[in-house]
Amino acid sequence: MRRLMLLRHAKTETDAPSGRDQDRRLDARGRTDAAEIGGWIGRHPPFPNLVLVSPAIRAHQTWEIAWEAMKKRVPQPRVELLPELYGADPSQLLQTIRAASSADPKP
Numbered sequence: 001m002r003r004l005m006l007l008r009h010a011k012t013e014t015d016a017p018s019g020r021d022q023d024r025r026l027d028a029r030g031r032t033d034a035a036e037i038g039g040w041i042g043r044h045p046p047f048p049n050l051v052l053v054s055p056a057i058r059a060h061q062t063w064e065i066a067w068e069a070m071k072k073r074v075p076q077p078r079v080e081l082l083p084e085l086y087g088a089d090p091s092q093l094l095q096t097i098r099a100a101s102s103a104d105p106k107p
Contacts, residue, residue: 002101005041005048006093007066009058010034016057022086026061034065042070049077052100054085 010030016023026034041047047070053063063079084096 002103003046003049004052004097004101006097007037007062009054009056009062010037010065012058022056024056024058026058026065030058030062031065034062035069038066038069041066042073045074047074047077049075050100051077051079052082052085052096053079055081055083056086059085 010026010033012024012030013027014024016025051063053059080100082096084092088096
């Protein structure tokens, strides 16, 4: 059975040096918050076994920091980079989640 979790990225810098929204990084508070939520997730099952991540840098950073905080307590989930998550509206997010939830689990 798929166990998905929807997790928004943590607080970011206002502008990326490149000027591209996708390149915005977590700020200091965002890094702290990502570690805190990762620790919380690691103490509160059920744990996700599939993580869907946007290609935005801030999304990668949030997941990597959260994972670092929980990895000693939970089994490693499969992580998929999904370009369609970047800028998705709520109905697109739900469609992506439903599709991932109904797909056959991959090893």
